Amino acid sequence: MAIESAADGALAPVMSFALVGALGVGAQWAAWRLRMPAIVLMLLAGLLIGPVLGVFDPSRDIGPLMAPMISIAVAIILFEGGLTLNLHSLRGAAEGVKRLIVLGAPLGWLLSTLALHYVAGLGWASSAVFGGIMIVTGPTVIAPLLRQARLNRRPAQLLQWEAIVNDPIGALAAVLAFQVVLVLNTAETMGDAAWDMARGIVVAAVMGVAAGAIISESFRRAWVPEYMKVPVLFAALLGVFALSDTVLHESGLLAVTVMGIWIANADLPSYTEMRRFKEHATILLVSGVFILLAANMDFEKLAMLNWRALAFVIVVILVVRPLTVMISLVGTKLPMRERLLVGLTGPRGVVLVAVAGLFAERLVAMGVADAALLGPLAFALVAATVVLNGFSLRPFAAALGLAGKGIPGVIIVGGSRFAAAFGEALQKREVPVLIADPNRGRLRSAREVGLPVFFGDILSEAAEHGVEVTSYGRVLAVSDNDAYNTLVATDLGPEFGRDNVFQLKRTKQDSPRHALPATLGGRAIAGGQTYLDLTSKMNAGWRVRATNLTEEYTFENWRAANPDAILLAEHDEGGDLRLIVADEDPRKQKDVTLLSLSPENDTLDAAKADNEGTE
Structure with missing residues (x-):
């Protein structure tokens, strides 16, 4: 069957879906390669194929399928947002995070609504709905920005947890505001309106809680096999969304969000696997929805943005967001520079655009004419905040003294003399290092040389809150x-990425009876040495040493002088660090510093060495 459409200039639905998927995933991959916010490239790609070139028009090429597709995608996105809201984690979060959620969310909703009404010129109905979703600061955008900026732990934790927790809260606020508008426009009296509103909230909440409880209990009691848990979860999600919408129009989004929150707090053993799969599905859906909405934008809608839209964006960035943060954090012990950094960092993401686009269509269909501005305003706000924070966060944080080193650090799991020696050598090269071990005694060597340590299990919930993961790019389990x-x-x-996790060679790895598949574990480091091998060498006087390679003193010269040395890492002049796996040589042969484990009797050219050794 031919792919092309019979209509002149129109794409067939199959080709349309393929184009949206390729552009969405391709934009995210290109953004990762270019170290740019993915949402910027997705916005450009959608506008390019849509209003600019006219290659793809979702309303024309997909037609009646577009609205239900976006509705289901937004429902899954909001469910995944609810799935991230673990109340146990919130109770252990810092006071500042709680303030930004408990006080900041309603205050941000109020101030955003006022800005939309008085600055952007929207009516109260559109302002209340859009103001609710503006609470969300973009969890899919914050994480890569924090990794790029390398902020200090406390401001990074504030921004990260605020984005995660406020994601479902903002969605709930928008859903509730929309329910109010819907009821007020359909009910005959205020009494009817209040009754319909209460009924809608109760029905959605009950259905969400019931579905979440049934799913959690069936998973816990092993009534569902492991391989069917994710399909059952998806089917239940779609069923709850559709059934709730059938019982009460537009209550499905609230129901699936509540369902996600319930499952997140059920302490299921398979929660992590389900959440990861949901995150992967959400990335695909977020990409697709954003491309669809951007391509569906036309120049007439964009032309609706006037000076009031520009003023609104400026007021949100410079007044609403800082004021919300400053008032919320009054009375806390946070320094003013940290409050200022958090207050001026509020990138919005795809969730804002997706939910705003969905509710804009609903409001317009109800007769709220100015709701047509919500889509263009959402795009304008997202583009402005992402570009501004994407390029200014790092230098702004550095100016305030709140940015860590630019080099992604290394978490070394397992305290030992080798871990302390390698960590000290990295720290002297200004690479952030953290030694983690649940045994306090094994951290002694690291503390003696002044290395930061974490006493506890790196996989624990305490590590999740106490370790600034965004400052580290590699994990070494030794x-x-x-x-x-x-x-x-x-x-x-x-x-961290499979290429960024390393471990020592297993003692019996070469035995077919004990060898593990490639899907388990990390890449072997330290020349394929085991823990016992390294311990024996450290006891024999081996040291971690650093040697500069130049045009005169090449890798071949170094290897000839140090035939027994074990390569650990290479660190170039630009600050790039590469941990060297077993049986590999350094990629660069000059202008690079080699870190190696060398015996004390090896010849080391003192003129070429930074260090004679560290323990």
């Missing part, structure tokens, strides 16, 4: 427990 090293590398692999 404990004396091979199974624990494998667990750490496997568990942290999805977060």
